[in-house]
Amino acid sequence: MSTILKDVKKTFGNFQALKGIDLTIGDGEFVAIVGPSGCGKTTLLRLIAGFEEPTAGQIYMHDELIASATTCVAPEKRNLGMVFQAFALWPHMKVKEQVAFPLKYHRFAEASLKENKAKRVEEMLMLVGLQDFAERMPGDLSGGQKQRVAIARALAPSPALLLMDEPLSSLDAKLRIELRNEIQTIHRKTNTSIVYVTHDQSEALAMADKIVVMNNGTIEQVGTPKEIYFTPRTEFVARFIGKANVLKGRWHENYFYPLEKEDVKWQVPNVTDSMKMQSICPIRPEQLSLSKSGNGLSGVVRNVLFQGRETHFTVDIGTALIDIVESIDASFQVGDQVIVHPKEQKSKLM
């Protein structure tokens, strides 16, 4: 029961939105597709849903061809549910009617669910904590409640695949964290396969089993959150997921000489060979440290952002700006001369 995309391409006029996507979404898997706006992630989701048709390539669901350049199974004939960015609740229906709707029309919903609609609706509202809101209209709900209804609606027929299109991006920060936990819990409980599209890398890291990083219509890297975070394969992934500084320099015998300085020699773990070939080194802000003196790159502090738990520094080393996360004990001021160097290596990071 998996969904497989084979060399899927999509063009809009002259614009190539997807340039050949190969991806497998396993049974019960939580896959996050992450990338900047315009990278093609939403198009990919719409292709899986059936709202767009691929220009080339094939999409299979449960070993059945559901979309290609010539065939396209209608969305309602695919075994899926969807949660939309702006909720897409029908403004003229009560909460319970929204959730009951797919029970009435979804052709893959089990007969037992369809027969006892009221019970299923109650069950779903309970799952998202809205059992007391069944009679409300969408206009009377807050943003977080609306999204919960949307999730309950999508899950009610127990679809094989749940598609989520930036479901948390129109909510405020606190609610996002709250619903993030909830979606994870729901995923564990229902074990539905989920494809979750987001532009927020921390959301993807926190929730997914598998992350797909997209850029410019292609997949940059697929892997577990830890793989993607610690061993980015491309400069883009390093910058987008780890917010890493990417320094130019020279690699020699597993040591990195930033800016090709012979006297500065860093040991940076988990750098892929492709990065080394390009003579670059991704290094995340928390891997770096600042000192008044010592061996490293010298620079001037340009910006200090106190964050409570930590302090973010931006240091100008002449040829680039480098971001560094330090503990709040670090007391450097804007304009200070500093030395940038990697933090003391902790063995477990290796």
Add this chain to the structure above:
Amino acid sequence: MKHAITPELKEKKNSSVNSKTIKWFIGSMSLLLIVLLFLLPVIRLFIMSFKNDDQFSFINYTTILAEASTWSMLRNTIIVVIGSTLLALVIGITLAWIIAYTDVRWKKVMQVLIIIPFVIPSYIVTIAWTQFTGSIDFIDINLKSHLGIIFVLGTSHFPLVYLFTVNVLKRIPKELEWAVRSSGGSKWVAFKEVTIPLALPGIVGGGMIAFLSNLDNFGIPAILGIPANITVLSTAIYQEVIGFGPNAFARAATLSVILAIVALLGSGLQWFLLKKSKVNETASVDDSPRYTLGRRKKWLEIVVWIFLVGISIIPLVSMVKTSLIRAYGLEFIRENITLKHYRYVLFEYDKAIQSMGTSLKLALITTIFCIVFGTIIAYIRMRKPSVIMRFVEVIVGFPYALPGTVMALSMIFAWMQPIPGWNPGIYGTIWILLIAYITRFMILQVRGSMTAISQVSMDLEEAAHVFGANTLDKWKVILLPLLLPGIISGAFLVLLTTLTELTVSSLLWSSGTETIGVVIYNFEQSGYTTHSTAFSVVVLAMMLVLALIVYGIQYVWKWRLNKG
């Protein structure tokens, strides 16, 4: 305000008390004037219908309702109005769905063709249709029948349904339909369960406006109905007034009250239906096509084009052909083609030439009045909303909401003897037309300016004040440049409507003050079809020139604004 009160400011405070009294005085005088001009005539008409020999009585109603002709007239009205409203709904909704949701090409041109039958005065459309049906030899189509009137009314007013519906359809987020599809519902379920219920406000709004327009229309039932003895409420009132029978005015007033009640019931029903629905005005317009038709697209396009050209262009072509023919009924061949009818209406027939002057003069003065006062009313209504201003908006809209014949009749009563025993000599001159036009069409400008003002946010004005502009500077430098395109749109509507007005004019004209509409109607009634068609073509040309001028002004203005 935390500023210390300096002597200078204190003085200002004193003078502002003074200016407050002046403002209050001006305000209440304006309110009184608005009530006198816009509301009082209707009240007098209402009272008139209950008067018999200066006594209060129901006798007008009992006599009229006892006549069999009244009931057949009411039956005609119901058949014609309901039939044409249904027709307008079917055409309007279908076209709105096609333009809003499918990927047919050339939508902008289609939209222009859709608007044409609505922009062209309905009496000209009727003349065009009679020429077209007359020119078809193989089927005998009788437009001078119930079905004929329904057809011409419906095809003239479907653009109202279209305009209301298409905007609502485009504002329904497509995700709402997608949510149906991902919940397992088909396209049809999405249409039935989501699109139609959510588009209902637009459909009902457009349908009600079409209903009122069908009820109010005079030109179409006058040209098609009167010769066939099919009388409806609007033509019945007209016939009472021009018949000058005993009690004519009282009888007409009574019919008017009946007509106004039907119209008000319609408006009330709309208000009731729309009150319950939740329109999402803030949802943005989504122009992207939602249904790709694939191979069916070509066929649908062909059908739409045939329909639109057939309804908007072909009747006009027939009309032009008739206007060029030497004598009515001759074949359209080179030997029979002549420009003599144009020469006649443009240079020889005094009344025609004079009517163009009269209508242009009336239209221009009305437009200027409406621009100034309509924009002032709109501005106060938008920026300082109060119960009084909402009341003012309703009152100003009254003469337009009333059927034209009713409105004209109320003008006669109001200005024949504004105060019993005093005749200021307004009725029977061009002044009554001017007053009637200004009061009837003021609301169009108010609405247009309100839309324009609503698009200029308050902070732009506040910013102007913060940076030191006074009220005059603010209007000159900030508001007028931003509002002008919107104000011009409203003014253009007023100008075109006034220029070709027939319903009100048909009751208020007098010898020497014939308007364009009256002259064309009189030509048509007297059977001078070649003259009526030629003059109609001239009027259409005039409207086209005006439209191009206004479009040009707006284009240049927007271009300058974007550049600057």
